[in-house]
Amino acid sequence: RPYVITSLLGGGSGGITMSARMKRRLGAENVAIVEPSEMHYYQPIWTLVGAGAKGVASSGRPTASVVPSGVKWVRSKVQEINPDTNTVRTGNGMEISYQYLIVALGLQLHYEKIKGLPEIEDWVKFKIGSNYSVLTVEKTWSALQNFKEGNAVFSFPNTPVKCAGAPQKIMYLTDAYLRKTGKRAKANIVYNTSLPVLFGVKKYADALWEIVKSRDMQVNLRQNLIEVRADKQEAVFENLDNPGETKVFEYEMLHVTPPMGPNPEVKGSLLADEAGWLDVNKETLQHNKYPNVFGIGDCTNLPTSKTAAAVAAQSSILDRTISKVLKNEKPDSKYDGYTSCPLVTNYNTVILAEFDYSGQPLETFPIDQSKERWTMYHMKADVMPHLYWHGLLKGFWGGPGPYRKIMHLGMK
Ligand code: FAD
Numbered sequence: 001r002p003y004v005i006t007s008l009l010g011g012g013s014g015g016i017t018m019s020a021r022m023k024r025r026l027g028a029e030n031v032a033i034v035e036p037s038e039m040h041y042y043q044p045i046w047t048l049v050g051a052g053a054k055g056v057a058s059s060g061r062p063t064a065s066v067v068p069s070g071v072k073w074v075r076s077k078v079q080e081i082n083p084d085t086n087t088v089r090t091g092n093g094m095e096i097s098y099q100y101l102i103v104a105l106g107l108q109l110h111y112e113k114i115k116g117l118p119e120i121e122d123w124v125k126f127k128i129g130s131n132y133s134v135l136t137v138e139k140t141w142s143a144l145q146n147f148k149e150g151n152a153v154f155s156f157p158n159t160p161v162k163c164a165g166a167p168q169k170i171m172y173l174t175d176a177y178l179r180k181t182g183k184r185a186k187a188n189i190v191y192n193t194s195l196p197v198l199f200g201v202k203k204y205a206d207a208l209w210e211i212v213k214s215r216d217m218q219v220n221l222r223q224n225l226i227e228v229r230a231d232k233q234e235a236v237f238e239n240l241d242n243p244g245e246t247k248v249f250e251y252e253m254l255h256v257t258p259p260m261g262p263n264p265e266v267k268g269s270l271l272a273d274e275a276g277w278l279d280v281n282k283e284t285l286q287h288n289k290y291p292n293v294f295g296i297g298d299c300t301n302l303p304t305s306k307t308a309a310a311v312a313a314q315s316s317i318l319d320r321t322i323s324k325v326l327k328n329e330k331p332d333s334k335y336d337g338y339t340s341c342p343l344v345t346n347y348n349t350v351i352l353a354e355f356d357y358s359g360q361p362l363e364t365f366p367i368d369q370s371k372e373r374w375t376m377y378h379m380k381a382d383v384m385p386h387l388y389w390h391g392l393l394k395g396f397w398g399g400p401g402p403y404r405k406i407m408h409l410g411m412k
């Protein structure tokens with residue numbers, strides 16, 4: 001029955017944030033969220049959980065506590081989206097009609113695409129970890145603590161990923177942990193990435209190359225993890241510039257960043273682009289074919305790095321876009337692609353990368369953010385979680401854009 005004006009698909013960062021904003025705009029009784037998970041996770045803290053600097057419990061809160069009061073929560077999966085009839089079918093057999101639809105389904109992790117990767121229960125035994133899932137993040141910390149001597153190997157897959165810095169943040173923390181515990185001399189740290197660069201923005205890549213060189217970490221570009229031979233503690237990488245050529249790395253610790261891709265519910269719908277991501281206008285976030293459909297976050301084909309910081313900036317733009325559409329006016333706000341990645345380089349330092357669609361730095365603070373700073377670590381570890389739970393998810397934090405303008409007053 002069409003009691004719902006706006007349906008939100010997905011109750012992650014983007015879904016909860018937009019539900020708070022839509023409640024303010026339309027009234028709670030006109031908003032519904034479809035989300036199967038009983039828990040909502042603040043994923044950015046997993047970088048620190050994997051390195052033992054935070055507990056995993058701090059990352060999750062019940063979904064019931066983050067769904068704005070009065071907003072209808074459908075505790076089920078989206079099974080099928082039909083934008084021609086303005087309906088969504090859910091796993092529990094409901095058919096929901098919508099006037100407006102915001103898709104915030106995130107992306108899918110594909111651990112199963114890595115041949116031989118054992119069942120998660122066996123990861124501790126096989127010295128494997130992965131900060132990308134709540135089920136595997138604590139295994140990273142086990143592997144780190146159990147490290148004796150040998151290679152610590154880190155992977156970056158040959159797909160788009162969320163938080164493109166996370167696969168190497170854990171390498172820097174591993175290096176720091178092994179130094180702190182006197183084991184660094186017996187360790188060889190290897191970062192094998194599918195990318196042709198260490199980081200997509202030159203200013204930060206230059207700073208990171210300095211760090212990997214000065215701390216004696218080995219970076220191999222265009223290497224893609226395709227197989228794990230867990231019983232032998234071997235990881236097999238394919239050379240993407242010479243397909244078929246593989247290289248085997250013995251490991252004492254393996255951190256896996258899984259291949260990622262669009263959700264099947266988006267990919268299999270009329271809303272997807274050719275690659276399967278939600279096809280939205282890159283300035284207004286309105287769907288390119290269905291004007292009553294909008295997208296936010298990791299599920300979209302916005303050509304920027306997929307982060308919660310990007311979700312924050314997108315949320316204020318999308319709020320504006322929808323307000324215009326509701327009044328039958330033309331959307332006028334323009335998303336510039338803002339995204340941010342706090343590159344944790346030690347247990348007390350962060351390089352705060354911030355940039356836009358053009359790949360140019362777009363820094364909030366009037367200081368050089370490519371330098372390692374303890375203030376930025378404090379922001380990442382202690383300030384950001386509050387900003388997330390009490391600012392972003394409540395619909396009050398739309399990214400640092402306005403503050404950047406104030407802080408740079410008279411400086412440029
Ligand atoms: P999500 O928050 O992932 O939410 C998607 C939701 O959709 C989930 O709740 C899921 O259950 C639900 N869903 C999926 N399928 C269905 C379905 N069929 N039906 C209904 N619901 C469904 N970002 C930063 O800004 N800074 C950082 O430092 C940072 N570090 C990170 C470190 C790690 C290790 C990870 C994993 C991520 C990090 N991120 C960081 C990225 C950030 O967490 C994501 O970009 C952000 O959460 C994206 O929000 P989203 O709403 O698009 O997706």
Ligand code: UQ1
Nearest residue numbers: 044308309312340364384388392400
């Ligand atoms: C941000 O807005 C955000 O979302 C709440 C993050 O996710 C946890 C971030 O990591 C960052 C860096 C930002 C940007 C905020 C500032 C103050 C630069």
